[in-house]
Amino acid sequence: xxxxxxxxxxxxxxxxxxxxxxxxxxxxxxxxxxxxxxxxxxxxxxxxxxxxxxxxxxxxxxxxxxxxxxxxxxxxxxx
Numbered sequence: 001x002x003x004x005x006x007x008x009x010x011x012x013x014x015x016x017x018x019x020x021x022x023x024x025x026x027x028x029x030x031x032x033x034x035x036x037x038x039x040x041x042x043x044x045x046x047x048x049x050x051x052x053x054x055x056x057x058x059x060x061x062x063x064x065x066x067x068x069x070x071x072x073x074x075x076x077x078x079x
Contacts, residue, residue: 006075007068014065021058025051 003011032047067073 003068003071004076007071010073010075011065011068014061014068018058018061018065021054021061025054025058028054 028047028051032044032051035041035044035047064073068075
């Protein structure tokens with residue numbers, strides 16, 4: 001199935017934000033490890049919890065992008 005221009009842009013946007021969340025989660029895990037090594041376990045755990053939220057959001061957005069590709073979610077060009 002072919003996607004119209006608006007749907008293609010929506011899919012790219014969703015994939016881009018999902019990628020940003022993935023990158024942010026990786027960086028946050030790195031920061032959490034540094035906090036833990038510095039003895040700041042409370043903030044390290046808070047950073048890990050945020051990372052888990054980011055990973056869940058990333059998966060959800062990636063799923064939406066696949067739904068756009070499958071035309072389950074569509075976007076019409078705005079007037």
